Amino acid sequence: MSLLARAEALDAADPLASYRARFLPAPSVVSYLDGNSLGRPLAATATLMDEFVRDQWAGRLIQGWTDGWLEWPLTLGDRLGEIALGAAPGQTVVADSTTVLLYKLARAAVDARPGRRKVILDTDNFPTDRYVLEGIAAERGLHLHWIDTDPTTGIHPEQVLDAVDEDTALVLFSHVAYRSGWLADIPEINRIAHEAGALTLWDLCHSAGSVPIRLDEWGVDIAVGCSYKYLNGGPGAPAFAYLNSSLQSSVRQPIQGWMGHRASFEMGPGYEPAPGIRALLSGTPPILAMVPMHANLDVLAAAGIDAVREKSLQLTEYVLDLADEWLTPLGVEVVSPRDPSRRGGHVTLRRPGFEQLLEPLWSAGVIPDYRRPDGLRIGPAPLSTSFTEVHQGLSVLRDLAEKHR
Numbered sequence: 001m002s003l004l005a006r007a008e009a010l011d012a013a014d015p016l017a018s019y020r021a022r023f024l025p026a027p028s029v030v031s032y033l034d035g036n037s038l039g040r041p042l043a044a045t046a047t048l049m050d051e052f053v054r055d056q057w058a059g060r061l062i063q064g065w066t067d068g069w070l071e072w073p074l075t076l077g078d079r080l081g082e083i084a085l086g087a088a089p090g091q092t093v094v095a096d097s098t099t100v101l102l103y104k105l106a107r108a109a110v111d112a113r114p115g116r117r118k119v120i121l122d123t124d125n126f127p128t129d130r131y132v133l134e135g136i137a138a139e140r141g142l143h144l145h146w147i148d149t150d151p152t153t154g155i156h157p158e159q160v161l162d163a164v165d166e167d168t169a170l171v172l173f174s175h176v177a178y179r180s181g182w183l184a185d186i187p188e189i190n191r192i193a194h195e196a197g198a199l200t201l202w203d204l205c206h207s208a209g210s211v212p213i214r215l216d217e218w219g220v221d222i223a224v225g226c227s228y229k230y231l232n233g234g235p236g237a238p239a240f241a242y243l244n245s246s247l248q249s250s251v252r253q254p255i256q257g258w259m260g261h262r263a264s265f266e267m268g269p270g271y272e273p274a275p276g277i278r279a280l281l282s283g284t285p286p287i288l289a290m291v292p293m294h295a296n297l298d299v300l301a302a303a304g305i306d307a308v309r310e311k312s313l314q315l316t317e318y319v320l321d322l323a324d325e326w327l328t329p330l331g332v333e334v335v336s337p338r339d340p341s342r343r344g345g346h347v348t349l350r351r352p353g354f355e356q357l358l359e360p361l362w363s364a365g366v367i368p369d370y371r372r373p374d375g376l377r378i379g380p381a382p383l384s385t386s387f388t389e390v391h392q393g394l395s396v397l398r399d400l401a402e403k404h405r
């Protein structure tokens with residue numbers, strides 16, 4: 001069977017194929033392969049946004065806060081926890097940005113392990129994670145222990161075992177590595193960290209909405225992630241944080257705002273944290289930016305995260321096959337795991353000079369993601385991408401890679 005015939009057969013057999021039509025069209029885009037950077041909007045999102053502005057904002061004005069807006073960070077958090085994170089209610093909030101939540105939670109975690117001076121992280125984690133931890137280390141006089149990860153794979157449990165000790169306060173990694181797509185073994189790394197008495201913080205930006213997550217079952221202490229990648233929340237959509245209920249009375253975040261107060265509207269003299277997960281909040285929640293999440297969670301719940309993962313693995317497998325057939329002969333290297341149990345939702349291809357192909361790719365309506373120095377990330381979001389769309393995009397890449405050899 002030809003590669004194109006295979007794409008057509010996969011599309012015909014795809015149980016999620018109908019979901020693609022629920023997304024708003026992008027007339028100039030032939031192949032969108034960057035769902036891992038900014039997910040596409042649902043048509044329902046445009047309707048909900050319009051209705052929200054007209055009926056709730058205009059119609060209810062400040063009454064909206066008591067109608068329910070004040071509860072959205074928690075109710076949306078619980079829903080997200082149930083549909084995508086494997087988290088029982090009362091442990092997830094929607095708030096802030098990933099960067100800000102990383103700061104709040106990592107600071108809270110190191111303060112919850114007083115006397116321990118070491119934080120373990122890896123050199124290939126996303127820049128914001130590394131930068132935030134550098135700042136916290138300087139603020140708290142901590143030592144950062146950097147694990148040198150191979151950028152073609154990612155963090156391995158043995159590396160954590162070698163690094164962790166009784167001086168370790170916190171261990172921080174990404175569930176799916178943003179560069180290679182490596183899927184970390186959360187349960188095993190948690191077990192190793194917990195044996196040494198350290199807390200774990202997982203960044204779920206590249207797995208939420210793409211890979212099934214079982215935070216409660218895996219014994220995760222803390223997690224953060226964003227909602228604008230595979231969760232289709234829109235540019236700058238708020239992030240989410242998970243704090244295991246067993247830690248909620250001992251872990252205290254540093255941005256003590258009125259929305260995390262025990263009684264926000266009493267306007268009292270001193271800060272007293274709210275009981276439970278609400279204490280993670282700081283200021284007024286970004287209600288407008290949370291509107292799309294209602295539509296996105298409905299769709300994800302209907303499709304089911306396991307079916308999404310199944311299609312995601314088929315899509316990335318197909319990308320690997322196209323790369324082997326078309327691109328490897330042109331000097332392109334695949335730098336993502338071939339083992340499906342260790343592969344997240346995207347595939348990264350590498351060749352010196354890939355940067356020059358970006359503009360011609362965009363002009364041809366093909367939108368992958370580029371990460372310096374020479375990585376092209378192919379991130380086909382399962383709910384909005386067809387196999388033929390992947391075929392189209394990579395055939396344009398092949399022609400350009402041949403021309404610019």
Ligand SMILES: *Cc1c(COP(=O)(O)O)cnc(C)c1O
Nearest residue numbers: 097098099126174178203205226
């Ligand atoms: C996308 C991403 C972020 C983004 O953080 P923002 O605060 O939303 O800019 C953080 N960490 C990882 C691993 C990411 O992939």
